[in-house]
Amino acid sequence: MKKRMFFILAVAWVSVLTVSAQDKPKTDEYPTQIGHLKFNTNQLMMQNINLTDSKTDTLKMLNEWNSPITISFPGLPEHITCKSVPESLNPNQKGYILVTYNAAKRNDFGYVYDRLIIKTNDSLQPDKTISISANIVEDFSKMTPKQLKDAPKIQFENLVYDFGTINQGDKIEYDFVFSNTGKNDLIIRKTKGSCGCTVGTPEKSTLKSGEKTKLHVTFNSAGKSGQQSKTITVTCNDPTNSNAVITIKGNVNVAAKPVPQEQPIKQ
Structure with missing residues (x-):
């Protein structure tokens, strides 16, 4: 009888432990801690977004405080919208933020970066910052064979300049x-x-067929030393080379510091 009772108690204890483990959120899913809130990341990477499109991604979070945390997004830029689900996280509760990025409203090209400020009532760090990156690209995939044949084409006389x-x-x-x-x-x-x-500055930003112009490049060697190789990415509407890359390189010599002269000892 005693053995049977011990077995029943042991099974019940294991069941309690199993249920507790299932109820408790896995904190390793939220490696980034900002105040009492944990996130699955502090860098939301949208990857490629077509110029005319929007893209939505999810930021997961967990409240490790002993009080509810309210969440809001003041001062968002026009091209980013956010929604917290729920708007208030109870202690030990999971939630997520839906982040929508509108590339057309961003009005930019290539790799761009934004900061998302999350305002809370957290006693440790009420304002939390998340980085958002995106690569805004032009979609050429729907162009017809005739459109591709008639498309503009960028041609550099040289792609590399060595300044010695x-x-x-x-x-x-x-x-x-x-x-x-x-x-x-x-x-x-x-x-x-x-x-x-x-820095690269084009002399003209629109070229007719057969037209030629210059891209004026300036390299400032202040604080540089040794071999240098810097690039400039030229984003354009050439469907076969929409991100042309040119390079300026060379060696930066650092002048040797003068050795201080020993002063003669006065007798």
């Missing part, structure tokens, strides 16, 4: 010459350097 060796602090300027060898107008959507030290 310069001294740290020098500025290099160079003009990359390019033309439209296609039939329809070539439109330069955007130019973006691989770092803030390199």
